[in-house]
Amino acid sequence: MNKLKKIGKWIDDRSGLTETILPLIRHPVPASVRWAYVFGSGTLFCFILQVVTGIGLSLLYQPSSQEAYKSLQYITQQAALGNLLRGIHYFGASGMIILAGIHMTRVYITASYKYPREMSWISGIFLLIFTIAMGFTGQLLRWDSNGVWSSVVAAEQLGRTPVIGTWLARLVLGGKTIGAQTLSRFYAFHVLILPGLIFILVGFHLYLVIRNGISEPPKAGRLVNPKTYREWYQGLLRKNGEPFWPYAAWRDVLFGAFVLLVIIGLALTFGPPELTRPPDPSLLYTTPKPDWYLLPVFALYALMPPAIESYAIIIGPLLAIIGLLVLPFVSNKGERSPIRRPWAVFGVICVVTFVTSLLNVGFKSSWSPDFKTRPVAPARSPAANPEISSGAVLFYKKGCQYCHSISGQGGHNGPDLSIIGRSWNTQQLQIQIVNGSKGMPAYGGMLSEKELAALIAFLKAQK
Amino acid sequence: MNQEEIKTTINRRKFLIRISMGFTGIAAAITVVPVVSAFLAPLLNDQEGEWRDVGTLGDFEIGRTRLVRFEDADPQSWNGTDARTAAWVRRDTENRFTAFSANCTHMGCPVRWEADAELFMCPCHGGVFYRDGTVASGPPPKRLAQYPIRVAGSQVQIRTLPLPITHITD
Numbered sequence: 001m002n003k004l005k006k007i008g009k010w011i012d013d014r015s016g017l018t019e020t021i022l023p024l025i026r027h028p029v030p031a032s033v034r035w036a037y038v039f040g041s042g043t044l045f046c047f048i049l050q051v052v053t054g055i056g057l058s059l060l061y062q063p064s065s066q067e068a069y070k071s072l073q074y075i076t077q078q079a080a081l082g083n084l085l086r087g088i089h090y091f092g093a094s095g096m097i098i099l100a101g102i103h104m105t106r107v108y109i110t111a112s113y114k115y116p117r118e119m120s121w122i123s124g125i126f127l128l129i130f131t132i133a134m135g136f137t138g139q140l141l142r143w144d145s146n147g148v149w150s151s152v153v154a155a156e157q158l159g160r161t162p163v164i165g166t167w168l169a170r171l172v173l174g175g176k177t178i179g180a181q182t183l184s185r186f187y188a189f190h191v192l193i194l195p196g197l198i199f200i201l202v203g204f205h206l207y208l209v210i211r212n213g214i215s216e217p218p219k220a221g222r223l224v225n226p227k228t229y230r231e232w233y234q235g236l237l238r239k240n241g242e243p244f245w246p247y248a249a250w251r252d253v254l255f256g257a258f259v260l261l262v263i264i265g266l267a268l269t270f271g272p273p274e275l276t277r278p279p280d281p282s283l284l285y286t287t288p289k290p291d292w293y294l295l296p297v298f299a300l301y302a303l304m305p306p307a308i309e310s311y312a313i314i315i316g317p318l319l320a321i322i323g324l325l326v327l328p329f330v331s332n333k334g335e336r337s338p339i340r341r342p343w344a345v346f347g348v349i350c351v352v353t354f355v356t357s358l359l360n361v362g363f364k365s366s367w368s369p370d371f372k373t374r375p376v377a378p379a380r381s382p383a384a385n386p387e388i389s390s391g392a393v394l395f396y397k398k399g400c401q402y403c404h405s406i407s408g409q410g411g412h413n414g415p416d417l418s419i420i421g422r423s424w425n426t427q428q429l430q431i432q433i434v435n436g437s438k439g440m441p442a443y444g445g446m447l448s449e450k451e452l453a454a455l456i457a458f459l460k461a462q463k
Numbered sequence: 464m465n466q467e468e469i470k471t472t473i474n475r476r477k478f479l480i481r482i483s484m485g486f487t488g489i490a491a492a493i494t495v496v497p498v499v500s501a502f503l504a505p506l507l508n509d510q511e512g513e514w515r516d517v518g519t520l521g522d523f524e525i526g527r528t529r530l531v532r533f534e535d536a537d538p539q540s541w542n543g544t545d546a547r548t549a550a551w552v553r554r555d556t557e558n559r560f561t562a563f564s565a566n567c568t569h570m571g572c573p574v575r576w577e578a579d580a581e582l583f584m585c586p587c588h589g590g591v592f593y594r595d596g597t598v599a600s601g602p603p604p605k606r607l608a609q610y611p612i613r614v615a616g617s618q619v620q621i622r623t624l625p626l627p628i629t630h631i632t633d
Binding site: 148157160167178181281302398403413439440441 | 502503504505506508510530532533535536537538539541542543544545546547548549565566569570571572573574575577579580581582584586587588589591593594599600601602603604623625626628629630631632633
């Protein structure tokens with residue numbers, strides 16, 4: 001024991017570890033810093049979890065266009081605990097995005113981005129962007145049909161950039177089409193470039209906490225004055241500051257452990273996302289859909305007016321990022337308490353409502369044709385009338401049912417037609433079917449007169 | 464050392480420091496060039512499209528649209544199935560064919576031909592196209608792209624194209 005202690009002392013003396021690190025982790029923080037401050041460190045815990053499980057996955061994964069999908073199947077079905085490893089990595093990504101969002105919301109609501117912590121906010125914005133980029137590129141590395149089509153979607157979005165759109169699309173694909181280099185690129189992004197940037201920025205983000213101190217919980221009426229703030233903050237620390245380690249850090253550690261357990265629990269219960277079909281762009285009968293954290297964007301693309309969409313795809317995110325970056329410069333002093341900043345709270349409520357609503361409709365994706373729908377139950381189309389029966393068949397065969405439902409059968413892109421016969425007459429139905437409308441194809445050229453009559457008869461019978 | 468000499472020395476030191484920094488900068492810049500070129504390589508690829516056999520005349524019925532699968536222009540030896548691509552080919556008349564890209568012009572998702580409905584439908588955001596590739600409904604901003612297609616002897620051939628990208632001006 002004595003010898004071990006001696007070795008320990010020698011290492012510490014020559015490396016100066018305690019001398020350097022102790023003052024850092026024992027930096028004083030305001031005593032009032034409590035549970036609201038655990039989300040940043042929670043995000044960091046998730047990031048470390050992602051690095052560790054990512055290393056585990058990289059030991060098993062083949063980042064090659066030919067082998068990636070097979071190696072994923074191997075990880076999921078054969079490798080010891082491989083399924084769990086994938087599950088933890090997936091839920092870890094979800095946890096990191098959720099906690100980063102909560103952390104950012106907390107910082108915004110308590111205006112912690114104000115003087116002197118502007119740089120913390122700015123580095124945080126980039127961390128958020130890189131985290132989402134990690135989520136996207138990671139989902140893609142599954143290199144199943146979803147992965148392949150997600151890279152096409154990414155290329156199409158970048159393609160909307162004025163002037164250099166095509167170049168950007170080709171840079172992201174690694175060529176003119178999906179191919180051998182596409183996966184290599186995304187692998188480099190996901191495993192080297194983005195984590196490298198995140199490491200640097202996390203280091204900087206943490207360094208700023210030491211440099212400027214953690215923001216004290218706000219109090220209504222206590223204004224931030226850049227001229228006197230630093231001095232006032234030092235006074236606060238002298239008066240009631242306590243060392244971060246262990247008096248504040250225990251909450252972070254406990255919360256981190258809780259987050260890890262929840263992630264592992266979710267991974268054990270639900271497992272990783274299932275692999276879709278093989279990465280073959282010639283298999284067209286597939287329905288690409290992003291992981292949940294990108295569903296709000298996916299939903300937005302379906303719901304935005306097409307006329308503004310091309311602009312919104314590029315300008316929207318750009319404006320949002322610029323707005324976030326500019327925030328600490330247009331408002332870097334004054335009130336921090338949310339009670340005195342009701343508009344800030346209102347804004348957060350609006351954004352959260354907007355994003356969760358989009359997420360909700362994204363899960364349903366009612367704008368997508370329901371290709372799996374089954375023909376309407378015969379009970380709805382009285383067999384006695386052959387015209388109505390053939391109308392029912394046409395309603396299914398002509399694809400009407402992909403978008404319209406009758407008695408619970410069918411898609412939800414267009415109105416439910418279960419009782420259309422009560423309110424629409426023959427003429428109205430005919431005009432709608434033949435001419436279509438903004439959201440519906442004009443079927444005039446695709447139906448014979450007999451077919452049209454049968455369809456109308458069928459719809460009129462829906463009462 | 465008099466004042467004048469000190470000044471000269473400092474200038475010399477400054478000069479040498481700058482020269483050293485400059486050299487290091489140049490060395491670093493040279494190192495970065497091949498890395499940047501690896502990143503930009505896809506832009507330097509001027510591979511032209513290739514004609515690919517997609518079937519014989521007998522495989523296509525007049526008035527019908529069917530799926531054809533073929534290899535992209537520039538497959539690598541280590542490519543998996545991801546170098547494959549597909550198009551929807553319609554035989555309009557005895558000798559006239561139309562080949563539609565399978566990529567929706569909205570976000571590039573795979574459109575599928577619904578033969579009975581005579582519509583191309585996209586699973587992602589509900590884009591629909593008529594049999595001639597024009598937009599029927601949904602968010603797509605323009606008609607489906609088309610591949611050059613020809614008949615060579617009894618073979619039907621498609622010329623490979625880059626992934627059709629929709630631009631902000633479309």
